[in-house]
Amino acid sequence: MVKLGIICEGESEVIIFKSESFISFLNEIGIELIDVQATDAKNQFYGERINSHRQILIDKGATHILALIDLDKEECITITKQKISPFENQKIVVAVKEFENWYLADTNALSAFLSKPVEEIPLPEEFDEPIDEMIKLNVITFAKSKPILARKMLRSGFSIQNAANHPNCPSAKYFLTKLKQYASANLVE
Helix, strand or coil: CEEEEEECCHHHHHHCCCCCHHHHHHCCCCCCEEEEEEEECCHHHCCCHHHHHHHHHHHHHCCEEEEECCCCCCCCCHHHHHHHHHCEEEEEEEEECCCCCCHCCCHHHHHHCCCCCCCCCHHHHHHHHHHHHHHCCCCCCCCCCHHHHHHEEEEEEEHHHCCCCCCCCCCHHHHHHHHHHHHHHHHCC
């Protein structure tokens, strides 16, 4: 079984990645989640700054690391990835534009949250500020707390798998592809 550590930007990602449903999904594909490290800032991914987060995961037993960073307003996924120093057994995924855009791709969770059918959002990764779009949908009506939103989306059945099934949410699909590559590589090692 692959022993995976995840490095991400914020607390909302940690909440989703440490959820029972996500851990069950990982176990089903042959991955054990060792831990999730939040950098709390995008610039902590660049240069040598990410190494302390990697080392914590390695010290806990992670043999593989997946780094998830938001594209935000940067123009290019490739350039964003190149800013992160390479590391053996590490894969980098860039969420377009933010991790929270994936919530907009999970129509099932949005419908459950609002207790009414929600039409599929055609381009969920096009919103620069997905939280603002969720306010417009009345998914959240108060302060822009990403951790509170993450907990509410989980209670409504959010899953990265659902987001990845959206025809226009390629970064969620890519994230799952990288996880599955780790799992299948483990089968041949």
